[in-house]
Amino acid sequence: MGTWRSRFESMVVTAVRRHLEVDLVSDLKDVDATDVRAITRLYQVLDRRPVYSTGLDHIVQTVDQHYSRASPKPLTRRLLASLLHETGGLFEELRRPQEAAQCRRIAAELAPEGPDRTILYLISAISSEQQLYTLGSLTVDAVLRALLHEVGRSGPRIRRAKILAVVTYAAHSTANIERLRTAVEALEAAADTPGYRALVVFYRSRVLMADGRIDERLAAEREFSRAAAGIGPKDPAHELVASALASVMPHDSAMAQASEAALRGDHVGASGWYGQSAEELPHGPLRATMRLFAEAARVQGGLLPSPAALRQCLSRLCADNVFAARTITVAHVELLLTALLMRAVDLHEAGHDAHVVAELADFLGEFRGGTAVGRPQDSGAYDTDARADMTLVDFLARTTAPVTTTEIARHLPAHHVVWVHVTGAEVGEHYLTVVTLRPSHPVPLVRRTHVSAADGKALAQCLDEESEDAPAEAVRRISGLFFADVDVDPGATGARVLVVPDSATWAMPWNELAPPGTADLTVSMSVGAALRSRPVPAVVVPxxxxxxxxxxxxxxxxxxxxxxxxxxxxxxxxxxxxxxxxxxxxxxxxxxxxxxxxxxxxxxxxxxxxxxxxxxxxxxxxxxxxxxxxxxxxxxxxxxxxxxxxxxxxxxxxxxxxxxxxxxxxxxxxxxxxxxxxxxxxxxxxxxxxxxxxxxxxxxxxxxxxxxxxxxxxxxxxxxx
CATH class of the missing domain: 3.40.50.1460 (Rossmann fold)
Structure with a gap:
């Protein structure tokens, strides 16, 4: 962090400790860290549009259930107060004044000093002395959400632009792009000097970069550099602008080198520099994200020429716990894993073996929820909605080793295992990939089929509750796509089928789609999840x-x-x-x-x-x-x-x-x-x-x-x- 940042944070921390007499470091330890993480999960309910009253009711019920057990520490109380105040505003918009009044009453009891004092607490929580990078992305997100709300209702003594500049810095440095978008909009409205207006342009360039809009990002950086040159030392944002300007100049950090290589289309360089960035970071979401970008560069550059290279890629992703990146960039994790699966199918169609295709298909299932299964916690981990939710979030963020076809054949010798994936972003460009591992056949069968207009219509008719009225022809069509004769013999009796669908095909009438000879059909998030689950014991009188x-x-x-x-x-x-x-x-x-x-x-x-x-x-x-x-x-x-x-x-x-x-x-x-x-x-x-x-x-x-x-x-x- 730059000198300006350290001086500003030291001033704030000193002021908070002098006037409020608290030790904020202790506020984030032990169970309170879980409490703060849980608060940001409730904030995610507010992110949904439209906001429904049931979601707001859930927030109030969870706060009452989880946080009334003991007196929360000062920082937690203020986060809760801000969350409830914002919830009350949404209740008001839904014309539920009684619930709105209740939220605001509780918020006032939790933080009676008002928004200005709350802002001091929150700014101190993300100061350098609090070690921003070690707090966890969910904790930082909760603080930023509350700051953005409190600044909007603060008094005249608060310099909104200065506070919002700190928020944008924290969002940017923790790779929280969604919060950065919101903070940039707020900073633009509050910017009252040329320096703060220049910072708006700088941080907007970071949002453009995250969106992949490279040309616009470069134009914004040039605009910022021109504006920054005219910012004198009397501007309150002078040091912040200087620090931002240094970050757009060529320098030697691995992350900067990776970014420059990616802009040049140098995928070899980008993969290497992103990999080095990962190695320089402690284990956690940011390290996982850098590893994610490194392997994405390998995919984009065609640097995975064989199944062995794909397995090495998987090993690197597992070593750096790629699923931890879901707290920063969920979509990018799934995009990378899907791209790896499609690369494996390409290699298979070019003559390579199909085993790695099945491994990657199941690894995708692990990401979509399978990794949460098979690691039961003590029941105390689920004693409130908030703790149960966070327990499952932690499970989802754990990376597991890919399960091999040899393991599957050994543990499920009587099952047909069928992985189903629909890929494609544009209408008319969707593909269905079905991977089937048959009993007594060690090599998986792989089919990638273009989804025709008729196939797409049939798929839509067989989804969710709509499937109850699906024409028989649509059901036969989809059954044939999923369970082709060559994969599962329709004349066989006693076939046991385990299906691993993707998110798009999860809610389908599987017992209607199954081949006629199917003795039982099981749906699982992944085969790995099924194998980790304990066997059900036989009982004489259950x-x-x-x-x-x-x-x-x-x-x-x-x-x-x-x-x-x-x-x-x-x-x-x-x-x-x-x-x-x-x-x-x-x-x-x-x-x-x-x-x-x-x-x-x-x-x-x-x-x-x-x-x-x-x-x-x-x-x-x-x-x-x-x-x-x-x-x-x-x-x-x-x-x-x-x-x-x-x-x-x-x-x-x-x-x-x-x-x-x-x-x-x-x-x-x-x-x-x-x-x-x-x-x-x-x-x-x-x-x-x-x-x-x-x-x-x-x-x-x-x-x-x-x-x-x-x-x-x-x-x-x-x-x-």
């Missing part, structure tokens, strides 16, 4: 516990009656509970083999998802903190949906991450009565006749009249088959 909405849902009544009958016949020991508290007490008192939850579910995402239990709505965290049995059946709408964000999980995946091995969940808004009928038959086959659960679900689906099956296909078996 213990089953369930919670049902028997008031509104006929399907719940059908399930409960089926389980009660199996209990009376001695096939199971069944416990029915009627509230979350009863469920908690029962699970603490004795071990169970199956938990079934049959209630309404909401369409929300992540921990905003609500299961409408008989005693009130609850998020998935209510289940996760109980200690789950190996099998969980969620007869709830949207409980197994594909999430809208790459940094969160659906309820079904959350259960797998918390220790369950098999989950039945709803991919969309399932038909209640039909789902109850399907699950009642599944329980009879599994618990009375001893049919393994995935096969029992498949048999129950096929036993339905053909005209009813599409409406029942929203229930899917997920996890370890």
């Amino acid at each position: 213990r089953v516990i369930g919670i049902f909405d028997e008031v509104e849902l006929e399907g719940s009544r059908l399930e409960a009656r089926a389980l009660q009958q199996l209990d009376s016949q001695g096939h199971i020991r069944f416990t029915q509970v009627h509230s979350l508290a009863e469920l908690r007490d029962a699970l603490e008192a004795a071990p169970y083999d199956i938990l079934t939850v049959s209630v309404h579910g909401t369409e929300s995402d992540g921990f905003e998802y609500r299961m409408l239990l008989p005693d009130g709505p609850s998020s998935p965290a209510a289940l996760l903190c109980l200690g789950l049995p190996p099998v969980v059946v969620l007869g709830c709408c949207w409980s197994a949906k594909s999430t809208e964000r790459a940094d969160t999980t659906a309820a079904a995946l959350s259960c797998l991450a918390a220790g369950a091995s098999q989950v039945v969940g709803g991919l969309w808004a399932i038909d209640d009565e039909l789902a109850g009928r399907l699950l009642a038959d599944t329980y009879d086959r599994h618990l009375r006749r001893g049919v393994p659960l995935p096969q029992a679900l498949r048999q129950a689906h096929l036993a339905l009249p053909p005209d009813l099956r599409p409406r029942a296909a929203g229930l899917a078996f997920i996890g370890r088959g």
